[in-house]
Amino acid sequence: MRAGEPAGPGPLTAEEIARYVVAAAVWAPSVHNTQPWRFTADGQQASLHADATRQLRVADPDGREMMISCGAALFTARLALRSLDLVPQADVLPDPGQPLLVARVSWPRRAACTDFERRLFGQVRQRRTHRGGFDPAPLPAGLLDTLREGAARYGAVLLIVADDGRRAALAAAVEQAERAQRLDGDRVRELARWAPAPGTARTDGVPPTSYPARAEHTDPDFPGRDFAHGRGWGLPPLSTASRFRAAGVAALLTTAGDRPVDWINAGQALQRILLTASTSGVAAALNTQPLEFGWLRESIRTGLGDGAYPQLVLRFGTVIQAAASVRRPPDDVLSASSSDDGDTGEG
Numbered sequence: 001m002r003a004g005e006p007a008g009p010g011p012l013t014a015e016e017i018a019r020y021v022v023a024a025a026v027w028a029p030s031v032h033n034t035q036p037w038r039f040t041a042d043g044q045q046a047s048l049h050a051d052a053t054r055q056l057r058v059a060d061p062d063g064r065e066m067m068i069s070c071g072a073a074l075f076t077a078r079l080a081l082r083s084l085d086l087v088p089q090a091d092v093l094p095d096p097g098q099p100l101l102v103a104r105v106s107w108p109r110r111a112a113c114t115d116f117e118r119r120l121f122g123q124v125r126q127r128r129t130h131r132g133g134f135d136p137a138p139l140p141a142g143l144l145d146t147l148r149e150g151a152a153r154y155g156a157v158l159l160i161v162a163d164d165g166r167r168a169a170l171a172a173a174v175e176q177a178e179r180a181q182r183l184d185g186d187r188v189r190e191l192a193r194w195a196p197a198p199g200t201a202r203t204d205g206v207p208p209t210s211y212p213a214r215a216e217h218t219d220p221d222f223p224g225r226d227f228a229h230g231r232g233w234g235l236p237p238l239s240t241a242s243r244f245r246a247a248g249v250a251a252l253l254t255t256a257g258d259r260p261v262d263w264i265n266a267g268q269a270l271q272r273i274l275l276t277a278s279t280s281g282v283a284a285a286l287n288t289q290p291l292e293f294g295w296l297r298e299s300i301r302t303g304l305g306d307g308a309y310p311q312l313v314l315r316f317g318t319v320i321q322a323a324a325s326v327r328r329p330p331d332d333v334l335s336a337s338s339s340d341d342g343d344t345g346e347g
């Protein structure tokens with residue numbers, strides 16, 4: 001059974017439910033498509049663990065982006081349960097002794113899935129991260145309010161950076177970070193490990209089928225990450241693409257605190273935002289480069305983030321997308337729960 005397909009006749013076993021949930025959750029976004037998660041299933045309960053072997057040790061030494069990615073997987077897992085008319089109960093960071101145990105999720109009751117939830121779930125496999133500029137068309141009316149409300153459900157704030165000066169300042173921070181990243185050998189090597197060559201059989205990392213071969217510039221310019229590293233990899237330009245590319249609506253996703261629980265909540269908010277936008281045909285680009293440099297993150301926090309902690313830099317817009325991504329098969333990330341122990345966060 002694949003995520004997004006009808007559950008089939010008859011009640012599912014707990015094992016089938018866990019498989020269905022994980023098959024959907026793996027389609028969450030994650031930094032460099034590291035998919036830094038694993039799942040264990042035990043009766044009517046599944047546990048989501050951060051996989052620290054997939055953490056970006058150079059760019060993400062605190063595991064902030066790893067936990068955001070896991071939060072996005074948690075939101076997707078909960079949504080998958082809703083698609084089965086089950087009501088998820090999630091216990092986030094349930095054990096202080098196991099900092100990598102992101103959440104335990106059970107499904108104690110039933111309630112019919114709403115139309116909105118079903119539409120969101122329909123986007124789990126369709127949604128793709130966009131890399132480049134957007135068409136000049138405005139966003140559908142009311143969408144930004146809906147996205148803001150979605151973020152607030154997880155204690156996060158989607159701050160639209162509408163003012164031209166502030167938007168230019170945010171773009172300049174992305175540009176500065178991208179320049180610093182390209183000059184730092186450790187960062188370049190780490191990125192290269194998650195940027196496989198064309199034709200790769202890998203099921204993680206950012207494949208050349210998911211970024212443009214020719215960087216698209218916008219005004220103000222939000223440069224993308226250098227996955228190809230001068231090797232010409234990437235998608236050819238779409239013949240229908242207009243030459244004028246807009247930067248789109250720029251935004252910061254912020255949280256009042258900056259602890260692992262805030263990162264997980266930011267990830268849940270992120271996936272809700274991305275899937276909601278996708279139901280309206282709106283794509284998102286992520287430019288989180290400046291948040292991987294402490295000094296730039298701090299200057300964004302104080303200068304643009306109203307003092308709250310920036311967790312993600314996003315741009316929204318409409319675009320024809322040709323990007324494709326990959327995921328590890330659910331069997332690679334799901335195991336029966338021998339125990340939740342041994343997950344001390346060390347090593």
Ligand SMILES: Cc1cc2nc3c(=O)[nH]c(=O)nc-3n(C[C@H](O)[C@H](O)[C@H](O)COP(=O)(O)O)c2cc1C
Nearest residue numbers: 029030031032033065068128129286287288289325
């Ligand atoms: C915390 C986080 C940070 C990310 N930062 C960037 C980024 O700076 N640039 C980018 O192109 N994509 C970024 N992404 C998107 C991932 O690269 C993307 O989710 C992953 O490659 C899987 O592709 P998909 O989203 O199309 O399924 C980020 C995702 C997360 C969760």
